[in-house]
Amino acid sequence: MAVNIPGLVAIAVFYVAILTFGILIGRRKNKTGTADELFLANRSFGLVVACLTTAASMVGGGYVNGTAEVIGRDGMAWTIGPIGYNIGMALGGIFIAPKVRAARYTTILDPFQVKYGPKMGSVLFVSEFFGDVFWEAAIFGALGTTLSIVLDINITASVVISACVAVVYTFFGGLYSVAYTDIVQLFLIAVGLVLAVPFAVTSPVVDMSKVTTSWLGQVHSQHIGLYIDTIFLCVCGGVPWQAWYQRVLACKSPKLAQISTVVGACIALVLAIPPGILGVAGAATDWNATSYEGSLPLTFGEWTNILPMVLQFVCPQSISIIGIGAVSAAVMSSADSCVLASGTVFASNIYKNIFRPNASERELVWVLRVAIVVVGALGAIIALTVGTVYGLFILCGDLMFVVQFPQLICVLWVSFANSYGSLSGFIIAMFLRFAGGEPFLFIPPLIKYPYYDEKHGQMFPFKTMAMCISFIVIIGVSYLTDRLFKSGKIPMKYDILQCFTEEMEQKAVETKENGDQLQCNPEPSAEDELLEKKTTSFI
Template sequence: MVVNIPALISIIIFYVAIFIVGIVAGRKSARKTTTDEMYLASRNKGMCIAFFTITATMVGGGYINGTAEMMAASGLVNSLAPVGYSLSMLIAGVMYAPTMRRNNCVTAFDMYQRKYGRRVGGLLFFPQLCGDIFWTAAILSALGTTVALILDISDTLAIIVSAFVAVIYTFLGGLVAVAYTDVIQLLCMTFGLFLAFPFAMHHPAVDLSRVSDTWIGHLDTRDLGSDIDTWLLLVLGGIPWQVYYQRMFACKTTKITRVATTFAVGFCVVLTIPSAVIGVIGKAADWNQTSYEGLVPLPKSKYNAILPMVLNYLCPLPVAVIGLGAVAAAVMSSTDSCVLSTGTVFAKNIYTDVFRQQASVREQIWVLRIAIVITGIIATVLAIAVTTIYVLCSDLLYIVLFPQLTCVLWFRPSNTYGSLMAYIFALVIRVASGEPLLGIPAALKFPMYDDTLGQQFPFRTVTMLISFAIITGVSVLTNCLFKRGILPLKYDVFRCIEKESVRFEKMQDVMNNPQGEMTQNKQEATALKNGEETQML
């Protein structure tokens, strides 16, 4: 193996630049370090920074590599992820985030804990934890593949260095450092991707007429059920992702949240264009005319590396290096987002709200930093060891957290009993449905099940709807049983009826003392009233 020295030097310069920006931003944040500064950058982000950081959070290494892979393997009509995830972020930014922002949430899990209790609300952190860790592992793995091809160095080394840089500046500066580095990363990503594909397109080995009839792809009616399931998973499964809300809650106003998210979604779609074109170019290339020495035509197992292959074999070296910088920027922008998201929820909603409600600011910040480091280490190890384990975690966000978040915001009768029962049943049904990539056999076989292809019925969506039905049904039933005295209140172990009565009394306090001095009780009641009015919109 001969290391590509010029390319290696260039990528080191890029990493050092990102590291310096993160450290400088981190030191700026450290002068006024508070939990609000670390978690949400003091809720002070204007339109420009909000746009950059929301976009960079979405467009990661998995996003651009995955788009190229699907375009090469299955064509345009099967490349669902960019549009699906973009719609997901748009719905989250326009509908969900403003609702929680007006309720002064630090994380999305604040809503669960306020309504369902600290411990049950904290239990919902598990699907989010899996999603963040395994998604981070997947995008770090994508970077390792790219670097190994272009620089001729170990992909393990590339994964470790990238994770180290992202974790260190996130450790020091929290969301402030992440937001400023997102600006640099998004600019590098945009320039690198749009620079690379015209060079690749004009390489002598590329003849686009070879794919003129196949680049659009086709839909197999036999896969219609699983395609619908996947599409809804992409659109609705991304809505409860905390990594979005951390940026959206950091905006100065809810208006900025909505507008910045809308522009970010548009730009995310724009950034899929070069990745999609690169996928088509990779499919149209005659690899025998390049220095590539592997199997020709490319086996589908190689399509996951189509983007780095196009950069390496169809672009001049300087362009390939710049393209590599774009991939590295995309990876780090998503890595820092995920580790910060996990650290924030653990420090705020688990450690402080559940175990140490009297924790000092300094203690919370150090718990956040330790959680960031541990999350980064776990994701790095998984990125080196495995490549497919993150698949199941997207399902958990869809079937568990999407119904939970929707009900806690807009279904007022929902209570802890309904939430907990839905959580348990959704997990059991999903595991029983099987997952071939993880070697889990299907104990529960839905209609249209195929012994070779597995579940062809939209079983994830059915599980999600069952989860919705359990939350609403069990909540209404238990409320009715306790309020009508069919079940004595002593059996209300989660004190749902008592909590509802307290909320009502606090609102009455506001209504009966409109001119009096604002007491703490009235402050809480006002916030509660605003929250309930928001839920009714």
């Protein structure tokens, strides 16, 4: 198969156009070049921009390719990712977005550092960082396989070039470049994939009657635990993401942040329909009647490429090229979100709050830019070394679900939550999650939970269990240490995390100040009050 020259030219033009637009819009909008401008676009997002960029941050390469993959292979019943993540984002928009926007935070890690202190708050950067990197890897992996199939070019080259484009305009323009390119990319995704649908389902090599009922899928009894785990993982794991909180915190008001997040989730959910239909069309395709030369029936790994395969072997070439442009747009819209999110958290919460509290604006800007490059490079490397796109798409929510979700709920709504509870919950969650193993990262299980299957792995909803245990541990340890330290049963000299020492010292200072004030202005006695009344009456 020769290189698809027209397609290659079209993609090259698209990449150059997006790169140029991203840099130009960043230079136009960024007036001062300050860190706050790059982080949050001066909190200037209105309804339209906020809704569209929020939706685009969700609709990435892993989203569209993964949706087509799983609905074509396993059916609608197992297409939990796009539904679950968007429900989670909507719930976060309703309950959390207005709360954090009203507090004028810079990142979603700010409430942790405010409540627990900079060092303990920074520990939770670990799960945020790996979540972003895994998501980004899923995105680049999706694009790499798509370009290699449709254009017949080297997958490594396609991933590296795509990563460079996303990193470069984010490097220069920050959130302004990301948000406004998101709007263009979202439009291209909608047009490209919607346009491909009628050509795919009406192709002579596609017999939709073959999938009349099978496209719905089914959940067997032995998979109930895994199914429950995946549902909760997607819904709750979609809540703590910095990528969309960055949009929330950039909105003009808390109410606008709430509305735009819910609307953005609805838009993203609707945009899962076209790739879902293309995935079903792939399941209904007679691949022997196409120019496809791979193994048949399709292996588990080959289903990862079902969307680009439908575009290449089922649709006309012109539609195929437009479709690949849509997938490329999806990649850029989420890749830039990931690298900016992790870069912002590192620059603001790690570098500034811990290492360089007095860092200048210029210094923070360059720390952000270096972090953007590093995160982009890591995502590209993982994309070239790990398997299924949908696996990465789900995996990226694991740490956010098991570790970050209970932490976020506790820091925002549990008044007595403290560093001891947070650290204990973090350690327990990480241990229980990784003790269950992870086939996508080649980690064998240390603990074989009930219903473990040698072929399919953990059948017990151990991730949900780990999240619940972490939640209980955070609350339990926080409450216990709060009571023991404040009652004096544990001396303050053992408060190694400084949770209560500063609080007690502050109370002591306030008590002393109040006492001094009372001595200078003592409360009037009953006799004094009576004398004052007589004097007033006399006067």
